[in-house]
Amino acid sequence: MxxxxxxxxxxxxxxxxxxxxxxxxxxxxxxxxxxxxxxxxxxxxxxxxxxxxxxxxxxxxxxxxxxxxxxxxxxxxxxxxxxxxxxxxxxxxxxxxxxxxxxxxxxxxxxxxxxxxxxxxxxxxxxxxxxxxxxGELAAGAALGARSAVAVMAGTGIGGAIAVEGAVVRGGHGAAGHIGHVPVAAAEGHRCPCGAWGHVEAVASGPAMTALLRRERAHAAARDLRAVSAAAADGDAAARTVLRLGGGALGAALAGVVSTLDPDVVVLSGGVLEAGPWYEDALRAELASRALPLLRGTRVVRAALGxxxxxxxxxxxxxxx
Amino acid sequence: MxxxxxxxxxxxxxxxxxxxxxxxxxxxxxxxxxxxxxxxxxxxxxxxxxxxxxxxxxxxxxxxxxxxxxxxxxxxxxxxxxxxxxxxxxxxxxxxxxxxxxxxxxxxxxxxxxxxxxxxxxxxxxxxxxxxxxxGELAAGAALGARSAVAVMAGTGIGGAIAVEGAVVRGGHGAAGHIGHVPVAAAEGHRCPCGAWGHVEAVASGPAMTALLRRERAHAAARDLRAVSAAAADGDAAARTVLRLGGGALGAALAGVVSTLDPDVVVLSGGVLEAGPWYEDALRAELASRALPLLRGTRVVRAALGxxxxxxxxxxxxxxx
The missing domain is CATH 3.30.420.40 (ATPase, nucleotide binding domain)
Incomplete structure (x- = not known):
């Protein structure tokens, strides 16, 4: 150029x-x-x-x-x-x-x-x-070369986006990619910030996991995901369970998205991934075991561009x- | 022309x-x-x-x-x-x-x-x-004029397809649209014909619902969806419950698909829709209540071309x- x-x-x-x-x-x-x-x-x-x-x-x-x-x-x-x-x-x-x-x-x-x-x-x-x-990740990052991709950003909420034929999909209302609002079994009975029940965001976001840990007597003062992460790193079983539950729920939601879209790659990002390996390990395991068998090898990568x-x-x- | x-x-x-x-x-x-x-x-x-x-x-x-x-x-x-x-x-x-x-x-x-x-x-x-x-439905049927669409065919299995920007999406392995293999809460513990657990097809297909009804003592001989449908029409509570469970499970799966894709229209087809109103009513109700609130008005239509x-x-x- x-x-x-x-x-x-x-x-x-x-x-x-x-x-x-x-x-x-x-x-x-x-x-x-x-x-x-x-x-x-x-x-x-x-x-x-x-x-x-x-x-x-x-x-x-x-x-x-x-x-x-x-x-x-x-x-x-x-x-x-x-x-x-x-x-x-x-x-x-x-x-x-x-x-x-x-x-x-x-x-x-x-x-x-x-x-x-x-x-x-x-x-x-x-x-x-x-x-x-x-x-951005399609143009120069972790999804470079992919024709179709799913991105998920796990932090204060669970955001997402999808791309088909190299272009990000906007959707009929501009709302395509709201992966945080996929219903999953692990979130049944939990109310989502959007007002609906049972969405993955209700158990897999940072605030949701913090709230889940606060229900435990020993963690009633846990303020934020950092506290969850610190407890998990110290070997606390309840903290690890909460992170595994959240990551597994997101993996199940992504399994449905992968079976629906058959993307070339899934791109993970967001602060929740930094809370130790429990969340991402559970996400990857659940995605691999619950997608259509033909799609279990779908590539899952971390975002590259920050x-x-x-x-x-x-x-x-x-x-x- | x-x-x-x-x-x-x-x-x-x-x-x-x-x-x-x-x-x-x-x-x-x-x-x-x-x-x-x-x-x-x-x-x-x-x-x-x-x-x-x-x-x-x-x-x-x-x-x-x-x-x-x-x-x-x-x-x-x-x-x-x-x-x-x-x-x-x-x-x-x-x-x-x-x-x-x-x-x-x-x-x-x-x-x-x-x-x-x-x-x-x-x-x-x-x-x-x-x-x-x-x-076909995009070119001349119920999805005519739509830019993006989700189709589901509920019968012996639960098939599906998606379209974005007017064109059907094939996916990285050609497998895009496998909506039957979305995990949903209502199917937890049920094995899918694909081998995985908890997919919507495991409770929402004709054979799956027939098998669920056969578990009832009074229906141990029910052979096919026709028997389920006939019992439901006769006022049988168990048969209606099975149809509502299947339709509701498919509605929850579609709620996730709609939140992910934000399509202009959802097209329903397949023999299971003929089993009385219980299946489709539960599907529509669950889809409407579990999608992202912004998308609850997404149009849901029956296929037109047979x-x-x-x-x-x-x-x-x-x-x-």
Whole structure:
């Protein structure tokens, strides 16, 4: 790929094209400016002013964008596109936030693509953050070369995304990939944060496993997954059981997803994987034993790009669309 | 669309193009010759000589093909393509049978596309029969206009297929759509015909529900789903419970599939739906209450094309590829 020089409508000769990647999470927002080879020229990040509402969140993105565009590396470049990965469900047209949790109050309904296009003058496309994450892993990470893939992000919630024929699937409501909301036997009788009963997220997320351990007399004060993890590392049987239950439940959910989609690869990520081997071991064992026998060898890998996956995936869509 | 007249390599002027659709099931094989408007010019069907092995099954297809090609309506036409929907798993390249159950002994490994191309001289593409069924419903049936869809065929087994961006998904091993092999709570402790435990097919297929009812003292002689259905219609509580359990289990499995894929429509078909309202009512109720709340309104419809869906879907691929 070579650096092109183009002429803008105003007649000025503009410099090489750069794209802006944006990652809007419930707690932090990150942006990066990428050149045509997907190398980051400048980066910035800040806390997401979630409690202040949608306008403040968008203003925060614009402030970070102005910062990276003012970097020396951006001098003489031309912003050709913007790709966003955001918490919440993005409408299938990739322009508006369709739904969001209480982590981002007022975020639902935000016409995010139009707001960024108006402010920054470059075409914008928006994906859900886990959808963007999988786009990144497909473009340059652990799913490189795969035609179809399933991604799961296990942390405060259980997020997911799917890709078919090389492209992330948005779904009819933009909600494709909600693997956390697959019913599984191990979650029967447990209420999910979404309001339904028996979803895998109700036993396999960090807060869910912490709550399960807190039911044990000896662990009534366990505050977060770190406490669960520490107890498990110390040999505590109840902590290990909770982690195995959560990982096994997610493995059973993924077995159903694998039998339905027959993907080339399953990509695992999220903080819960760092809670010791019990969770991931149970996940892999349950997935291998409960999928259709023909699919038991389906490749399961850890994500490779870290926090950059969302930014790179968002920008890969900006380039394509 | 107009009828084209083309010149063959030999210099002869050939007539209008026709395509051959083939539906190979464990018990019967059907073929039909379609014109350019997807109207059937000729049809033939016969029992599948399954027990005699793969060569006999292929010979049976060729015999039926010869019969429809000899019909007066076929005179002067040119066979431009062949589309096949077959029982078993078809390799992702659409040419070879990758796996099959004991219903078709020796069928796995059959280079079906090559055999039909050699014998009939027209390019051939092969899909799994439920994949072909969904292609047909997308092209002209209950899923017409949908971009993404989930199909389920509930009968002797629980088959399924999925479509994304208007095209049926084959999957990495050709096995996409095996919805019968999704683990669900209601099937825990039940062994699936595939060998794994806890799959929805183990409680939601016709034979599975018949076996469950046979466990009741009063129904020890129940032979098939017809007996279950008749007992339910007579007000028998155990029979209705078995049908509700099966339908509810399939609804829970579909809730997970819907949360993962976010399809525009779910298409239901298969003989089990005819066993009275208990199965389908439980399926719909469970699907509606257990999917991600955002997706609870996902459209659920009955298939519209009957037995022609496989033939039309197979031929729609012949035309496209």
């Amino acid at each position: 070579t650096t092109r020089t183009t002429t803008s409508p105003e007649g000025r000769t503009a410099g090489p094209a750069v794209r802006l990647g944006v990652d809007i999470g419930g707690t932090k927002t990150a942006v990066a400016l990428f050149d045509e080879r997907d190398a980051a020229l400048a980066r910035a990040r800040a806390a997401t002013p979630a409690a202040e509402g949608a306008a403040a969140v968008v203003a925060g993105v614009l402030e970070l964008a102005a910062r990276v565009l003012a970097e020396p590396a951006a001098a003489g470049t031309r912003l050709s596109g913007i790709g966003v990965g955001t918490a919440g469900v993005v409408a299938p047209d990739g322009r508006t936030v369709a739904a969001a949790t209480e982590a981002l109050p007022g975020w639902a309904g935000t016409p995010l693509a139009a707001l960024l296009e108006d402010a920054l003058g470059a075409p914008t496309t928006v994906l859900g953050d886990v959808q963007a994450f999988l786009s 926090a950059d996956a969302v930014l790179l995936g968002a920008v890969s869509r900006a380039a394509v669309e | 107009t009828t084209r007249t083309t010149t063959s390599p030999e210099g002869r002027t050939a007539g209008p193009a026709v395509r051959l659709g083939v539906d190979i099931g464990g018990t019967k094989t059907a073929v039909a010759l379609f014109d350019e408007r997807d109207a059937a010019l000729a049809r033939a069907r016969a029992a599948t000589p399954a027990a005699e092995g793969a060569a006999a099954v292929v010979a049976g297809v060729l015999e039926l093909a010869a019969r429809v090609l000899a019909e007066p309506a076929a005179a002067g036409t040119r066979l431009s393509g062949i589309g096949v929907g077959t029982a078993g798993v078809v390799a992702p390249d659409g040419r070879t049978v990758a796996a099959a159950t004991e219903a078709l002994p020796g069928w796995a490994g059959t280079p079906l596309a090559a055999l039909l191309e050699d014998a009939l001289g027209a390019p051939t593409t092969v899909l799994g029969d439920v994949q072909a069924f969904l292609s 037995a022609d869906a496989v033939l039309l879907g197979a031929v729609s691929r012949a035309a496209v590829e």
